[in-house]
Amino acid sequence: MESKLRIYNSLTRKKEIFEPLDPPHVGMYVCGPTVYGDAHLGHARPAITFDVVFRYLMHLGNKVRYVRNITDVGHLENDADEGEDKITKKARVEQLEPMEVVKYFTDRYHHNMDQLNVLHPSIEPTASGHIIEQIELAKAILNNGYAYEKDGSVYFDVEKYNKAYHYGKLSGRKIEDLFQYTRELSGQKEKRNSFDFALWKKADPKHIMHWPSPWSEGFPGWHLECSVMSSKYLGERFDIHGGGMDLLFPHHECEIAQSNAATGHDPAKYWMHNNLITVHGQKMGKSLNNFITLNEFFSGEHESLDRAYSPMTIRFFILQAHYRSTLDFSNEALSAAEKGMNRLLDTYHLIKEIAPASQSSVDIRKFAEMCKEAMDDDFNTPIVLAHLFDLSKIINQANDGKENLSADDLEFTGNIFTTYLFELLGIKKEDKNTGDTALFGGLMDTILKIREEAKKKKDYSTADYIRDELNKLNILIKDTKDGATWEIKK
């Protein structure tokens, strides 16, 4: 099968034709969450971005192994509580075992991902489960001469590495520039250069999470886990490495350095980075304390939220922007996304109501090709949605008798929605919260019949009374040509 898929490769800063190293197999590694707190909107973006990549690669007939890690070995915190392990801190505060914290937030993360209809990755390895491999990789780098030990810690020798390889190839940084800018940070005196990074760090007494190693009782460095887990499950060379743009430097740069220092070559062929979610133009993140958790979105319980937004609204909102653009959050933008999504879903349901014509008056087939082209062009989901909106308009016009669609074309139209909206973009039809028990439905049918009778007798005060009272109960009555319908407002 010939693929025309083009992916923007952060390494070359160009869109490149996607050619798997070993077709039809595709290996993809994505940096997952650190599980010391609830996932916020910023976490949803990479999860959904790469979920769509995963879905589309499979759709194209590839056999994809998708590895997304869980970082459960806490690392150092960059605030006033300097030198304290993130997970350790949470554990002390809440009087829990570190692994208990990890388990708690991992479960909550998984639940949020399910709500967002994010497919499970093929493998979800944890850093704590790969300590031995991380020690082995540190040893290998040490043996190759690209690291040095100092007081029980092992550091990567960036300057030496840069003589044989190119440190900064991903982020565009030059080592000379790194020399110029030096921050005062703890533990820096052990390092030869400020930009050297730790492969193994000796634990100080307040660290709860530590493991034995040839160098000290300690914990692995910050970039090692991804190098280890990607190569273990995908091989030393694999196709796609993904993550947020904020990880590009230093994290991914260091991963590349570690792989080259250990194996002599880069780990991934294509590097993909999703952009950030912003709030009033600023990054949504922990450090700025301007984040809103997914659970808060779903419940509406946050001072910045006018109301609750469903998981599918969040998903649709994210997909309405291209993954490499920043996306600005606001209540207005979310409401717009919700309305737009409902419009698509409503027209999708309308398809089966339309009486087929003997011949179509519009070319519906081209939309499938156009949607595919949009996906092939670096996963341009907003364009796919724009095409679906155009298609939606045609469906509505057909419903109004202004356009004609044959039975075949109606079915074809339904298939486009199924493929692109549901299968690839992963939007799922949310239960309209109809309280759809037989009893409830029966009651509503009866009430609407009574109202219909009243209207026939031109007893509008009774008809309006029923409508108003139901409205107070959040049940919305809609009069259409074919009689009244109802739905529960969200």
Place this chain on the structure above:
RNA sequence: GGUACCGUGGCCGAGUGGCUAGGCGGAGGUCUGCAAAACCUUACACAGCGGUUCGAAUCCGCUCGGUACCUCCA
């Protein structure tokens, strides 16, 4: 200071040389006892200044404004 990037109509957001992006909101209309909903139609744009070109939102330069990252937060 360095590196990467962005600035599109009221809001969100595509688009990298010529052709309607799209959604929300606005306006007008259809439908309706009325209303809501739904649908249809429609107006509004390319930060500023120069340059290249037959032609630029799109390429180049400058100016202004904004964001992210710069090694111990992954």
